[in-house]
Amino acid sequence: MVPLVHDLSGETVLVFGGGPVGARKARRFARETRTVVVSPEFADREFGESELVRAAPEPDDVADWVERFDPVLVVAATNDSDVNDAVVAAAQARGVLVNRADESGDRDAGSVVVPATVDDGTVSVAVTTGGASPALSKYLRERIEAELDGAGAMADLTADLRTELKESGRPPAERRAAIRAVVRDPAVWKALRSADANPRREAARVITEQRGNS
């Protein structure tokens, strides 16, 4: 499996099944794009900004639902494996990506796994075990969460520094060395994680020291 980062904005994600698993997937996708959940019941679960459609399609009806919403990704999260089979078949027939929540063995063409993810600003880390052990993905995600504190701010800071170094006409090798030194510097990280420190000043110090060393 090849992890790719997919921009879903402007697209539709269609989720079949409004149980805890369908709700979790729907919350995740609804943060990014229009998400529609089809299910005969939704209990009192949280579906984020998703649109909820109360229905229980038979396997033979699933293709019509997929055609009607024209999604870029379909999620099969019902507790009825015949319906989930039909969702996979309908997605494949239309060349649409499909995530199947009730299977982690052999995957069908076009199938995708939803990884465990941590976000900090523009930085995302995704963990997958290729379907082998979702509990391990969750555990590793929890461990990475603390590591990532400040990463979004570091991405913003170094994006600005890259632009400034380019504009000041520094040669590529020097820019690369400077940015690499900043992202590895403990004092810059510490400053990014504390409210009253000055990360820009720390970064400027690192760049000056780096230039002196090369």
Ligand SMILES: C[C@@]1(CC(=O)O)C2=NC(=C\c3[nH]c(c(CCC(=O)O)c3CC(=O)O)Cc3[nH]c(c(CC(=O)O)c3CCC(=O)O)/C=C3\N/C(=C\2)[C@@H](CCC(=O)O)[C@]3(C)CC(=O)O)/[C@H]1CCC(=O)O
């Ligand atoms: C990462 C995460 C993302 C998300 O779903 O948002 C995710 N599962 C999560 C949690 C979790 N899921 C399960 C447990 C109970 C412990 C256990 O069984 O291990 C726990 C842990 C818990 O609940 O503590 C049970 C389970 N999961 C699947 C099956 C079916 C099967 O194995 O056949 C069964 C058995 C059902 C049963 O037996 O009834 C299948 C899949 N689950 C995946 C993703 C995909 C593979 C990801 C990978 O490559 O690792 C895949 C293949 C399909 C998919 O859904 O995309 C999310 C953590 C989010 C987070 O917290 O960060």
Ligand SMILES: NC(=O)c1ccc[n+]([C@@H]2O[C@H](COP(=O)([O-])OP(=O)(O)OC[C@H]3O[C@@H](n4cnc5c(N)ncnc54)[C@H](O)[C@@H]3O)[C@@H](O)[C@H]2O)c1
């Ligand atoms: N991927 C994961 O992390 C994970 C975790 C636990 C379970 N699972 C598997 O995923 C499936 C869903 O898990 P759950 O805990 O949400 O199950 P659940 O039984 O609580 O919910 C299933 C939902 O599907 C709905 N449904 C039934 N028939 C439908 C139809 N024809 N069309 C639309 N919706 C329909 C039900 O009303 C219910 O709301 C289970 O089969 C389970 O094996 C996956």
